Amino acid sequence: MLSLGGVALASSASATMLDKVAEAAIAEAKAAAKGGKRKIDPATAVLLSDIHICGELVDGKSKHYPYNPTCLKLRIAEILSMRPLPANVLVFGDVAWDHGLEEDYRYAAELLSELEQAGIKVTLGMGNHDRRAPFFKVFPQYATTTKVEGRVVSVVEMPDFDFVMLDSLAELPNLKLRQSTTVSGEISGGQIEWLQEFVKGRTRRVVLGSHHPLNEMSNLEKFIVETPQVAGYVYGHLHIWSKSARVVRPRKELHMLPTVGLPATFYGDIGFTVMRSTPEAVTFEFSSKGFWWPQPKENPPAEWQSRAEDLACEKCKFLL
16 A cells, blocks of 8 residues: 555556645645754665656656656655655666666656755666666766766765665667667676775775676675675665575675665565664665556555565664
């Protein structure tokens, strides 16, 4: 079920109906903020992934999967209703619908601006449906703030640890417009070398993240094996909430690496993850808003509803 501002409706509701709920919820959150500055918690962040926004509009609606922007609007409204607000929202790639068009990023920027207007910093990552050249056109600040030239690599400083968003997009060269690129991920472009310098001499722990699962990137896993400063790994891509432990340092004291796979906003496990830290640990709590595959149904199968119920109180922890 989707529940917000006293309104509850089945996750199979139409995009038009959900749009009205989302817009009303954002307006309600803005109205509630008037007359006083909302408190922001620097130790809290919200993690989104796979928002897949199509910027090709027909009669004001996305040409492909028109409920995707609606789903993102609902998540944004829920984030704006949090008390206190999170200091950061991190988006783990696949910002664009399919082929990383410039208009996809412009529409995504318009939608995400609601968060920035509330004082929440938004950090974007790259997924296999993204393209760097049009991304940099719409978000030119990333070309100057990135830690690795030619890639989209960001460091988000939390009070108790640093989150490093890596760029796992394996973009084929000379891509034509609407041409697909590699689905699997890679960590290239000098990112491992930068990471080695970044952690050198550090006592502060680091959490790493990118769009793709760790098992697709052997060089990153090798770096983690050799780097006890890494407390865990977060990824998207699969549209499924998943928590697991990888035995990456056999026979060593720090041998286990916790990993978290994030939900999506438009199919699979629907929702977002709230990340909170203390000096001792980082906790991840899944805010489940339903399940569908690949799109909402008027009469969703019992298995879909069961999946959402099973994930209602999911959480895990990375020790610092």
